[in-house]
Amino acid sequence: xxxxxxxxxxxxxxxxxxxxxxxxxxxxxxxxxxxxxxxxxxxxxxxxxxxxxxxxxxxxxxxxxxxxxxxxxxxxxxxxxxxxxxxxxxxxxxxxxxxxxxxxxxxxxxxxxxxxxxxxxxxxxxxxxxxxxxxxxxxxxxxxxxxxxxxxxxxxxxxxxxxxxxxxxxxxxxxxxxxxxxxxxxxxxxxxxxxxxxxxxxxxxxxxxxxxxxxxxxxxxxxxxxxxxxxxxxxxxxxxxxxxxxxxxxxxxxxxxxxxxxxxxxxxxxxxxxxxxxxxxxxxxxxxxxxxxxxxxxxxxxxxxxxxxxxxxxxxxxxxxxxxxxxxxxxxxxxxxxxxxxxxxxxxxxxxxxxxxxxxxxxxxxxxxxxxxxxxxxxxxxxxxxxxxxxxxxxxxxxxxxxxxxxxxxxxxxxxxxxxxxxxxxxxxxxxxxxxxxxxxxxxxxxxxxxxxxxxxxxxxxxxx
Numbered sequence: 001x002x003x004x005x006x007x008x009x010x011x012x013x014x015x016x017x018x019x020x021x022x023x024x025x026x027x028x029x030x031x032x033x034x035x036x037x038x039x040x041x042x043x044x045x046x047x048x049x050x051x052x053x054x055x056x057x058x059x060x061x062x063x064x065x066x067x068x069x070x071x072x073x074x075x076x077x078x079x080x081x082x083x084x085x086x087x088x089x090x091x092x093x094x095x096x097x098x099x100x101x102x103x104x105x106x107x108x109x110x111x112x113x114x115x116x117x118x119x120x121x122x123x124x125x126x127x128x129x130x131x132x133x134x135x136x137x138x139x140x141x142x143x144x145x146x147x148x149x150x151x152x153x154x155x156x157x158x159x160x161x162x163x164x165x166x167x168x169x170x171x172x173x174x175x176x177x178x179x180x181x182x183x184x185x186x187x188x189x190x191x192x193x194x195x196x197x198x199x200x201x202x203x204x205x206x207x208x209x210x211x212x213x214x215x216x217x218x219x220x221x222x223x224x225x226x227x228x229x230x231x232x233x234x235x236x237x238x239x240x241x242x243x244x245x246x247x248x249x250x251x252x253x254x255x256x257x258x259x260x261x262x263x264x265x266x267x268x269x270x271x272x273x274x275x276x277x278x279x280x281x282x283x284x285x286x287x288x289x290x291x292x293x294x295x296x297x298x299x300x301x302x303x304x305x306x307x308x309x310x311x312x313x314x315x316x317x318x319x320x321x322x323x324x325x326x327x328x329x330x331x332x333x334x335x336x337x338x339x340x341x342x343x344x345x346x347x348x349x350x351x352x353x354x355x356x357x358x359x360x361x362x363x364x365x366x367x368x369x370x371x372x373x374x375x376x377x378x379x380x381x382x383x384x385x386x387x388x389x390x391x392x393x394x395x396x397x398x399x400x401x402x403x404x405x406x407x408x409x410x411x412x413x414x415x416x417x418x419x420x421x422x423x424x425x426x427x428x429x430x431x432x433x434x435x436x437x438x439x440x441x442x443x444x445x446x447x448x449x450x451x452x453x454x455x456x457x458x459x460x461x462x463x464x465x
Contacts, residue, residue, distance in 0.1 A: 066446060070439045071103060078148055082431055085140035094130035095428065097123065102410050102432035109410030109429070132421035141427050143251040145434065146197070146206040150253050152438050153204055155197035157282070157391050158248070159259045159398045160241050161205075165190040165412045173226035173419045176213045178237075181264045190422075193241040194411075194430075195248060196402075197256075198394040200325060202441055203401045204434045205411070208426045209244040210419065211237055227418040238265035242273050255279055257380060261395040266377075268346050275357065275379065282391055285361075285375040294343040294358050305347045312363035312372050315340050319365060322389045328396045338365040339385045344377070362388055401437060409433040 101114025115124035167189040195207040260283040287309035293300040299314040319338040363372035409432040414425040
């Protein structure tokens with residue numbers, strides 16, 4: 001039985017329980033021989049998934065051992081950076097225990113299950129206190145994680161992805177009922193937004209924001225019970241989503257284009273916040289959203305605001321094929337879409353002396369004879385349609401990694417009721433996701449290298465091993 005879904009068998013849980021978390025695990029030479037240190041990040045693999053090969057019980061066990069060694073080496077590398085902001089050694093020890101628990105515990109990542117994987121019943125109380133009642137703030141830890149993920153993932157964009165967490169009851173912080181466009185129905189639970197650093201090969205979350213409705217923020221008793229700090233103020237879902245990315249600008253990392261895949265929070269106000277911060281955006285639109293044609297040579301110029309789907313249907317003749325790599329089905333496949341773009345302006349009641357800001361509206365057709373299947377608005381007006389299409393497809397990478405590795409890392413599993421406990425858990429679950437996805441790709445590269453070795457090389461390795 002897998003403990004984490006990345007090739008580690010049950011015996012890894014028993015071995016992990018011997019780590020007390022009081023100090024980082026020693027670096028392993030097997031990891032160093034196959035994967036460079038984070039200071040010199042590994043090149044993204046050419047394929048997002050591990051090659052499918054037949055294995056014997058002996059090779060499966062060897063693969064599990066390799067996976068565990070890589071995981072432990074990655075914890076040793078990330079841990080000191082991640083927990084440097086914690087002033088006390090006991091806090092750093094609890095932080096490492098919690099991280100290991102997220103990686104090794106089976107099933108739901110409740111504090112009881114985490115404690116059972118890394119220290120037994122006596123550890124449960126200390127981990128609970130560390131997450132829900134301690135005084136450490138998550139922002140410095142997330143800043144350190146962000147710099148680590150930037151080196152590991154080498155992102156091409158930041159993706160703001162919504163994460164509804166369905167829950168029963170009314171006591172968990174932020175519980176509310178809201179319509180989720182991506183699901184097509186309303187969800188009773190918590191509604192959050194995560195900022196993911198993404199490349200074609202992998203992605204990882206680095207920052208989170210929990211949306212709190214006025215019913216939570218205007219009720220002083222609710223705020224007190226959920227331990228919501230005074231500095232948390234009311235904001236719209238769009239403002240909440242935008243802040244997830246804008247907060248990261250203070251963390252000394254290179255700015256990347258921000259992709260907004262949810263039609264739920266795109267508005268002129270949100271786009272204006274990114275423009276004011278000097279951050280380019282690529283935002284998904286709805287067919288009925290309205291813009292103005294900015295190109296005098298295009299149909300619809302001067303006609304006022306028009307639905308974006310109609311606007312693109314008028315320029316169908318400008319479509320051209322663009323190839324992109326689809327890794328969402330497990331085996332990467334090269335696909336082709338028809339794409340066209342047109343210069344547009346946001347509808348404005350007042351125009352500045354300098355003139356309106358210009359944007360590019362891009363449409364994608366998967367059915368040549370149908371309406372556009374995807375509609376995107378961007379201020380990256382000098383980027384090619386090929387480049388914009390490939391950026392937009394990074395949303396498929398984050399959706400896949402969130403549903404696979406992120407779920408297993410416990411991103412949705414916090415069962416407590418406090419606002420600060422939720423943020424601390426999400427911070428460490430994001431770190432666990434980073435370790436897991438980095439280890440998975442390292443194992444994939446090791447297997448790919450082994451599968452390409454010649455019989456003579458195999459015999460030589462056995463003699464020298």
